[in-house]
Amino acid sequence: MSLRHALLGLLVDRSASGYDLLKLFNTSLANVWPATQSQLYTELNKLAEAGLIAVAAEGPRGRKQYALTDEGLAELRHWLTETEPQHQGRSEVLLRVFFLGVVSHERAREYLADLSTLFAEESADLRELERSIDWEDGDLAVYGRIALEYGLRFNAMRQEWADWAIQQIK
Amino acid sequence: MSLRHALLGLLVDRSASGYDLLKLFNTSLANVWPATQSQLYTELNKLAEAGLIAVAAEGPRGRKQYALTDEGLAELRHWLTETEPQHQGRSEVLLRVFFLGVVSHERAREYLADLSTLFAEESADLRELERSIDWEDGDLAVYGRIALEYGLRFNAMRQEWADWAIQQIK
DNA sequence: CTCCTCATGTAATCCGTTACATGATTCC
DNA sequence: GGAATCATGTAACGGATTACATGAGGAG
CATH class of the missing domain: 1.10.10.10 (Winged helix-like DNA-binding domain superfamily/Winged helix DNA-binding domain)
Structure with missing residues (x-):
């Protein structure tokens, strides 16, 4: 709702x-x-x-x-x-990670490498978005920026994680 | 699907x-x-x-x-x-952040502080889960750990973000 | 014999997605 | 006059949530 x-x-x-x-x-x-x-x-x-x-x-x-x-x-x-925010995360990306055992190690690393690239691209898109927005002063500017910062940190974290995960396989 | x-x-x-x-x-x-x-x-x-x-x-x-x-x-x-993973994130928590302008700065900081606590608790739960799992060797162990590490990093990132965001208001 | 756990299912409703459908206005 | 944009809606379908419903088997 x-x-x-x-x-x-x-x-x-x-x-x-x-x-x-x-x-x-x-x-x-x-x-x-x-x-x-x-x-x-x-x-x-x-x-x-x-x-x-x-x-x-x-x-x-x-x-x-x-x-x-x-x-x-x-x-x-x-x-x-x-009201309490509902925060049940659904992540198809992570669901797949659980089952990477059914493909070869090579294929699994490839999957994670693709993810890393994807996250990097999303970071770049967000930075582009940040530049393109007309940040007037006001509430929306403050909270919009906070939300955007979340996105940036999120993608950075996910990229680091994916790179780390590649090292863990084999 | x-x-x-x-x-x-x-x-x-x-x-x-x-x-x-x-x-x-x-x-x-x-x-x-x-x-x-x-x-x-x-x-x-x-x-x-x-x-x-x-x-x-x-x-x-x-x-x-x-x-x-x-x-x-x-x-x-x-x-x-x-097949390509669908990765449209839906986050009610972030949606709320966008609209924090309609409540007082105090109330907004309170909201973010509650989030910080929540994320800390989730981290603790995950660490507890990690301890409770019988990590046999095998694929599931490797990929299950990778997924769990994602959760740990995710919550750490979110907590840091919430604490940072509190500083940004006012 | 009673309670708890095991075990499976259906119905109603809501939310989200895709596709279809239509038409008015503006711009050139 | 034709194309692009503005503008709103409906229908079909599938996935998710909540609630309801039922009953067998094991433990004490």
Whole structure:
């Protein structure tokens, strides 16, 4: 049930249409909480029905500009402060590691080396993203940077781990 | 479609019943790919129907001991070597960080401090798990340790990040 | 004989993905 | 007038979660 709160969160600063939100998603939350167009529009209708957001203005081509309601902001705060984050990690990458015993040592090292490269690339992408963002001052700048720093440290850690793991085989 | 392969993987070393597999899951793969009892039994029936596993023996109380078939092992190898791992991370914890701007700086620091504690506890749990496992020699020992090391490094990184992030606010 | 563990299943619901479907407006 | 972009939706399907449901066998 987090897409719901992601959308509420994006609407705190500015009102926006589904189309706008989709683009925002793909450029900011995509790494943290991917969502498809279909899912997003469906969720917006549910949120409007629940009174957490409301259509503030309509535009051309049936465009609906949504704004956060007081109930919506309250719900977002409630979620942030009074509910526990679920943190069951699912990692297909790691699941595969468990079963590398069924392929040759060579093949296993190859798998880990590919991972190392992948993580390096992701690091580079994030550094590129960091440069491309217009970091205005404000909350979003502070917390956006903190989230990005997480990504950088995460990928660095994973790359070091993969390189270390290669040494452990045989 | 990874639960499928997780089950195949667990059946490589030994045949087992759904009940056995469920316990195995909860003590080894739970951190990497959680699955519920319901899901597991459903998937086992699908796997049997697809011919990737077969009932090797039946026991009391309707117990069905499943064993991997040749097709099952082939499918597992295919998955490991010829398909790309999906790695879209979803992190509710990070999603919340993005929106910490809607609560006070104090509350935000509190949130991050709680995370730091949580990560420390998870590290401790993993170290406990490491001690409790009977590390026989063999593939599973090597790759199980590699997966566990990932968890240890991951939690250490996250704890350092959370502590760093607290300093960034205000 | 009673309780605990073993053991398997089904149903309802929700979330996410893929694909399909449609049409208005703007720009050239 | 044609293409690109803006803009919203629905349907089908599959995977995951929760809850419900049942019963056999072993231990004391």
